[in-house]
Amino acid sequence: MDRSIRIHQDINITDALMARINELLSHYPDDKRKSALLPILHEVQDAHDNWLSVELMDKVAEIIGIKPIEVYEVASFYTMYNLKPIGKYMFEFCQTSCCAINGVENLMDYTCDKLGIEVGKTTADGMFTVKGVECLGACGYAPMMQLGDFYHENLTPAKIDQLIEDCRAGKINMTNHGTEDITR
């Protein structure tokens, strides 16, 4: 089944999420609540299987106190908001110059062949999406990709194999809370 036809999403604004939303709103003057829209959409998306349905965007509009269209036009402008369901693990390969001259296209072919999907598609089990994106600012460590909050750099087919295996085993850390000491 093509998951992209699913349009309904269970909306669950937990107390913790609402607290975070209120914290973000507090970063801007009281009459400029709309300014918090981008950060709030990130938080809400993270808490909802990494995509934004129309219902969810309407909910965000209601919370902030702006018109739904103001949310739609923003969500459709920025590439990081997913307007349809995606895989649990989205491999976002940087395709721009340095990654390209360091073989990212061949690496994407390798990944897609291994997962049995095309670029932009999701595996039938909903586990993996492979996407090509533009420069992620890691040119010196090419080829690379983003997975959740993190960058995976200097990629090789062997590293891709390992990542896929780790994702399947649930061993991949997707979010950083600002405390991990990141070394590469």
Place this chain on the structure above:
Amino acid sequence: MAQKILLDKINVPGIKGYEVYRQNGGYASVEKALKMTPDEIVEEVKTSGLRGRGGAGFPAGMKWSFIDKKSGKPRHLVCNADESEPGTFKDRFLMEYIPHLLIEGMITSSYALGANLSYIYIRGEYMWVFKILEKAIAEAKAAGWLGKNIKGSGYDLELYVHCGAGAYICGEETALIESLEGKRGNPRIKPPFPAVSGLWANPTVVNNVETIAAVPWIVMNTGAEYAKIGIGRSTGTKLISASGHIKNPGVYEIELGLSVYEFMNSDEYLGGMSSDRPLKAFVPGGSSVPILPANLIYKTANGEDRLMSYESLSDGGFATGSMLGSGGFIVYNDTSCIVRNTWNFSRFYHHESCGQCSPCREGTGWLEKVLHRIENGHGREEDIDLLWSIQAKIEGNTICPLGDAAAWPVAAAIRHFRDEFEYHVRFPEKIKNRDHFVEEPFEKVKHLIAKATV
């Protein structure tokens, strides 16, 4: 060893955290600044000759002096951390490994501008860095460097980090402001400039991460000392993000005026090429600036040594020069295909155009389309002139510089590598494989074009 002022403490263990940063002289510039008048700090920055490190190279002190103080409206400092220029990854390095340097620079600079509410706008993809900065801000606040009446000075400042969500255009300062207001990143028509009407129509200064991070050193050591570093109007140090076919890719802090030859070949820096394949081309300042062929890299057209400075890299204008830009230094060896690389850049600009101005929205699409067909063996002889004509119609005809940035790499590629485009058009069967120059570099097949000319 060259002088370092931004990354000098980068290897101190624990420098990411507040305590170690403070023990190593951190936040001293705030203490000193709070005893100075804001105008004195602006004067120091003017004297330093510090230029905007995001790419445009506009004098930072002058930009600061434009901020409207007469209207009585609240003022804002916004740090541009939307680093998205292909080839550039220096700001991320600085924020990730020494986040408090940026926070300190934001406090000192906000005080100089009389801003009481400031933001760091970071690209959404750098989400882990966003969280590092949030933590650093919380630590600074807990230590009394932010909030009301900072260290008893009577000065108040709130500082927040705000994340984007994947749009190169938000690196343009007015698009960034739109985005910070919770809107699409459509650049505004200037004037009015942000210094008069920026964030929420208040006077606003937008500065790059690296620019703001240089301010603490300037306050501590004076602008005159800063101006002694570097060469001519290229004062101070610059972070260079080096990538491509080189031995040691990474982020380097250099004194402006270092020779390109030394930067490329010394072991302290890039250590030469990554393999025995020869140097073919380089882009010195991010994808937007003109690419230069090997013969114009180490020497300018009139035979002078090419230096890592704003002036020397642009020596010769676009005919034989380029630009320092953001310091995104990309090196290509002879396995790289200039046509493919130019198509890659054009795809990037097409994807990132906000769509407001037709020359850019339509033009970037045509550039990508025509380059794609040349690279894939369906090019026509007249396509090269067509590309030239399209880029010329974009340049200068758009609200923001993204149009120029899309046009320049195409113009430079045709200017310096026209024969490579001709080869693609005339020998489509030889470029079928995407890695066509890996097995057979262009130098080896170049002679075919001469034979094929009617």
